[in-house]
Amino acid sequence: MKPSIYVTRKIPDTALQLLKEHFLVEMWEEEETPVPREVLIEKIQTVDGLYCLLTEQVDQGLLELAPNLKVISNMAVGYNNIDIKAASNKGIMVTNTPGVLTESTADLTFALLMATARRIPEASEFLRQGQWKSWAPMMLTGQDIFGATIGIVGMGRIGEAVAKRARGFNMEILYYNRSRKMEKEAELGISYVELNELLQRSDFVVILTPYTNETKNLISKEELLLMKDTAILINVARGGIVNEAELYEALVQKKIWAAGLDVFEQEPLPMDHPLLTLPNVVTLPHIGSASIKTRIKMAELAAQNLIHALTKDTPQNLVNKDLL
Missing domain, CATH: 3.40.50.720 (NAD(P)-binding Rossmann-like Domain)
Structure with a gap:
């Protein structure tokens, strides 16, 4: 049985296909609108991996509802939307997408x-x-x-x-x-x-x-x-x-x-x-990395981080390195 992941926003097709090769993928289909909190609460309870954006607050309360969660892949360099300490305490890897942007x-x-x-x-x-x-x-x-x-x-x-x-x-x-x-x-x-x-x-x-x-x-x-x-x-x-x-x-x-x-x-x-x-x-509306090529690279890197994490390989862009 493939691991299951949830993607909190519609992402470029190349990144989505990467994920589908390795996982059972469910995705919030809206491109401009963030996933509602109640939907995220529902989905987090069963998945092995979460692919998210800065718009999602992944706090301790949310993590407590995720017994199977092993990795959070943030499609961003920053990760102040994620409670890193709470994730580490639960043994959950957190990754980001530096360099490409x-x-x-x-x-x-x-x-x-x-x-x-x-x-x-x-x-x-x-x-x-x-x-x-x-x-x-x-x-x-x-x-x-x-x-x-x-x-x-x-x-x-x-x-x-x-x-x-x-x-x-x-x-x-x-x-x-x-x-x-x-x-x-x-x-x-x-x-x-x-x-x-x-x-x-x-x-x-x-x-x-x-x-x-x-x-x-x-x-x-x-x-x-x-x-x-x-x-x-x-x-x-x-x-x-x-x-x-x-x-x-x-x-x-x-x-x-x-x-x-x-x-x-x-x-x-x-x-x-x-x-x-x-x-x-x-x-400006937070468009620092908003070139077409860069956003596609970010999406693909976030997908690769998930693949590495859930196939027992250490992700290159692990944030909470204390887990090692």
């Missing part, structure tokens, strides 16, 4: 930085609303990128990829990380500084650190007040790393110049959220 996410990060600095969405709307009456010397002027100073908070794979792009713009590259990366400093032309110094010196502060208890509200009022009033904050990591209420106040009071955000504390972002009222905020 590095370049696409770095592309999006730099695109968001440029769009915010040069006010591209605002300028497009200005034209579409018929407000463009004449050329004017200071109309829709933004901030220069070439030769500016970028501060990257979190120098993992994506941070390194963003640094490579920043080099092409002749930027001074500062970084802050949990551990210093001496070997990368010469290779990438980056300089390690403490967080406060990074905030004070940077024209662009780019958040790329994982979301943990230590990084929750890492950027709040105190940190925002350290930044230049011409500085731009870019967040493509997780929403909870930046205190959104205090970011809003900093933007309204012109303590910083603008923000570009791909992630939020609550997703989807409510349409009455105060940040949506500000012209100097560029907002």
Whole structure:
């Protein structure tokens, strides 16, 4: 009898076929709508493996209902939607999909930085609303990128990829990380500084650190007040790393110049959220890795993680390595 798995969202056909070669597969057929919690509760009680997205909260309560569950494959790099400790306590492997989305996410990060600095969405709307009456010397002027100073908070794979792009713009590259990366400093032309110094010196502060208890509200009022009033904050990591209420106040009071955000504390972002009222905020619906090739690679990697885990082979992308 093949192991049984549940897939919480419609995934690309190539990944689905991989799974069907090895497992009895049941899938929530909606592409845009997350699986309802009550359905997930029902399905988790019998399956051997769970293929999920960031939209599913796999907490201790859910895991207690899963006597047969052996592996959770998260189609994402992050895994703050999963209670890792609870999974480990039950001997359940948790896997993720790092690496394959590095370049696409770095592309999006730099695109968001440029769009915010040069006010591209605002300028497009200005034209579409018929407000463009004449050329004017200071109309829709933004901030220069070439030769500016970028501060990257979190120098993992994506941070390194963003640094490579920043080099092409002749930027001074500062970084802050949990551990210093001496070997990368010469290779990438980056300089390690403490967080406060990074905030004070940077024209662009780019958040790329994982979301943990230590990084929750890492950027709040105190940190925002350290930044230049011409500085731009870019967040493509997780929403909870930046205190959104205090970011809003900093933007309204012109303590910083603008923000570009791909992630939020609550997703989807409510349409009455105060940040949506500000012209100097560029907002995206969490599309950091959203290229066609990358999403297919992520889906296939998440499938391979399940296959390895349920065929007695250690998954390459095991998160809770303490199980080994």
